[in-house]
Amino acid sequence: MWRRVASLSPLVSSSKSRILNQVGCGLNACQVFTTRVLNPAEGGVSDRRRNPFVTFVLGGPGSGKGTQCTKIVETFGLTHLSAGDLLRKEISSNSENGSMILNTIKEGKIVPSEVTVKLIKKAIETSENDRFLIDGFPRSEENRIAYERVIGAEPDIVLFFDCPEQEMVKRVLNRNQGRIDDNIDTVKERLKVFAELNLPVIKHYSKKGKLYKIDGTGSEDEIFERVRPVFAALR
């Protein structure tokens, strides 16, 4: 089990993006992690996975969340749970919510928390691992509150990849993975939704001292060297 109380050096590189200014996170202090308290009324995750180590990975569309998660998995062995991938699997498995999820993703809006939290909970419970990267979640205060109620715990840490909008748009439009939402209209809407609904979540975790804001510009390897010390300090 990884340490839950750790003292880390300042890790956050600066960026002058609009998002950073909006969030205004004071991130130079050492981070102190607290052991989470499970909520017995909700049951939390099943017994075997009662107390997993959870990192939320946040950032706008195309900020590099998935790319960096892959590198974190390779180096540190966490299990990567992408909320978007879980939702896309629901669409392809023809579940009862498939068409609602597809339309929501096309429009760049947020799927109701009840649906997404259920998928995340199941993925945690069926995993052999006890350390998770939850990528692209929570995307709204509603997502965050639903997760904390159903799982009965807060995340241990939160990574936020801070990237200028212009760069995010460029990356999304070049992503080339055949995604229905990788078009200019949807990405514009997603940027609005990010600013309105996701930045408040980032602010929340910043206030709680759990946020690591990472400069999301530069090469994939350069960005990973900013991420590496966060996890290296926990081993």
Ligand SMILES: Nc1ncnc2c1ncn2[C@@H]1O[C@H](COP(=O)(O)OP(=O)(O)O)[C@@H](O)[C@H]1O
């Ligand atoms: N540092 C980077 N520089 C240039 N392109 C990148 C970088 N990181 C990721 N990409 C590319 O940008 C696109 C979006 O990255 P991705 O990891 O899918 O972002 P997110 O999950 O935040 O939407 C992908 O095609 C990826 O290969």
Ligand SMILES: Nc1ccn([C@@H]2O[C@H](COP(=O)(O)OP(=O)(O)O)[C@@H](O)[C@H]2O)c(=O)n1
């Ligand atoms: N917590 C989440 C995560 C994704 N989604 C939906 O899935 C879409 C794609 O999410 P994603 O995380 O795969 O997208 P990227 O940020 O990786 O481009 C979002 O725009 C939402 O429509 C959601 O509704 N709720």
Ligand SMILES: [Mg+2]
């Ligand atoms: Mg992604």
